[in-house]
Amino acid sequence: MSKFWSDLVQQLNPYIPGEQPKIDGLIKLNTNENPYPPSAKVYEAISRANNIKLALYPDPDATELKESIANYYKVKIDQIFVGNGSDEVLAHIFLALLKKESPLLLPDISYSFYSVYCSLYQINYKIIPLDNKFRINPIDYKVNNGAIIFPNPNAPTGILLSLNTIEEILTNNLSSVVVVDEAYIDFGGKTSICLINKYPNLLVVQTFSKSRSLAGLRVGFAIGNKQLISALEIVKNSFNSYPMNRLSMPAAIAAIKDEKYFQQTNTAIIKTRAELTKFLTNNDFSVISSMANFVFAKHKSIKAKTIANKLREQKIIVRYFDKPRINKYLRISIGTEKQNSLLCNSLKKILAE
Numbered sequence: 001m002s003k004f005w006s007d008l009v010q011q012l013n014p015y016i017p018g019e020q021p022k023i024d025g026l027i028k029l030n031t032n033e034n035p036y037p038p039s040a041k042v043y044e045a046i047s048r049a050n051n052i053k054l055a056l057y058p059d060p061d062a063t064e065l066k067e068s069i070a071n072y073y074k075v076k077i078d079q080i081f082v083g084n085g086s087d088e089v090l091a092h093i094f095l096a097l098l099k100k101e102s103p104l105l106l107p108d109i110s111y112s113f114y115s116v117y118c119s120l121y122q123i124n125y126k127i128i129p130l131d132n133k134f135r136i137n138p139i140d141y142k143v144n145n146g147a148i149i150f151p152n153p154n155a156p157t158g159i160l161l162s163l164n165t166i167e168e169i170l171t172n173n174l175s176s177v178v179v180v181d182e183a184y185i186d187f188g189g190k191t192s193i194c195l196i197n198k199y200p201n202l203l204v205v206q207t208f209s210k211s212r213s214l215a216g217l218r219v220g221f222a223i224g225n226k227q228l229i230s231a232l233e234i235v236k237n238s239f240n241s242y243p244m245n246r247l248s249m250p251a252a253i254a255a256i257k258d259e260k261y262f263q264q265t266n267t268a269i270i271k272t273r274a275e276l277t278k279f280l281t282n283n284d285f286s287v288i289s290s291m292a293n294f295v296f297a298k299h300k301s302i303k304a305k306t307i308a309n310k311l312r313e314q315k316i317i318v319r320y321f322d323k324p325r326i327n328k329y330l331r332i333s334i335g336t337e338k339q340n341s342l343l344c345n346s347l348k349k350i351l352a353e
């Protein structure tokens with residue numbers, strides 16, 4: 001801390017991302033990245049180097065990228081907002097749409113960046129506890145609020161809400177923006193994008209970081225009523241005209257066009273998730289049924305932190321949250337089939353000690 005810092009910065013507790021250690025042969029199951037590389041078409045798009053005019057600014061409106069997303073989800077181009085990762089999209093959403101006089105509602109166990117944005121933008125928020133099975137109960141969101149946000153599937157639990165339940169939340173809160181953060185929706189859930197024309201208060205956020213293996217490129221987007229999108233464009237154009245660049249845009253377009261590869265990698269992850277769930281269940285873990293590319297599991301007797309530390313000694317890193325309600329759990333990202341069998345072997349040894 002320094003006297004040169006603003007009062008706001010002195011008060012902030014920034015988000016701490018999962019670590020990215022540089023260790024050879026590391027099995028990295030701590031930040032929900034895709035264990036498979038992106039489509040080969042992504043590399044082809046980036047390597048068309050002499051066509052990519054890096055000396056020039058990129059299209060500030062990201063029109064071609066928006067067109068390919070619009071085409072994929074059968075929505076209009078003015079119903080799409082794109083940003084430098086969904087974290088940036090979310091940041092603009094918090095400032096443009098969630099800062100209201102009444103509190104923003106968010107679950108106690110969810111993406112921990114939400115409360116960080118609330119501090120950054122001085123947004124009044126109210127934490128709504130999940131029920132005792134870590135579920136979001138729509139009735140709990142039928143209280144005075146300025147806006148609502150939650151991930152679906154939720155993170156770090158992996159629990160998926162049905163579209164009916166989401167509609168119930170939307171119907172109960174027609175005067176509030178409801179943001180559904182679908183970072184993990186492609187791993188078995190049904191997107192609520194089909195509801196945007198029915199509910200002008202719905203904003204859906206997605207990312208290329210998880211299901212499309214592009215965490216390193218930073219591409220995220222929001223889909224909703226054009227009035228909501230306009231507010232995001234105003235904030236974006238008051239912040240950075242060019243969040244999307246001449247490499248990330250063609251790469252993302254190539255990724256969304258390669259449906260076959262997308263289905264192939266998602267199918268592999270869903271299969272491995274089922275295998276890991278079965279292994280953990282057979283080895284005294286209770287595992288929450290996950291629709292994401294991770295599982296959330298606790299062992300009946302061995303502490304989560306102990307297991308995480310022992311896995312690390314074997315060069316496998318998983319995520320452990322030292323927080324009330326969830327400090328008995330490990331969040332394990334789904335790896336490749338091979339990484340998964342190495343994980344299971346290591347766990348077998350640790351549990352046998």
Ligand SMILES: *Cc1c(COP(=O)(O)O)cnc(C)c1O
Nearest residue numbers: 085086087111151183207209220
């Ligand atoms: C990973 C994640 C994000 C951020 O994704 P980026 O597009 O990489 O910024 C947003 N929300 C949730 C719930 C996530 O897990």
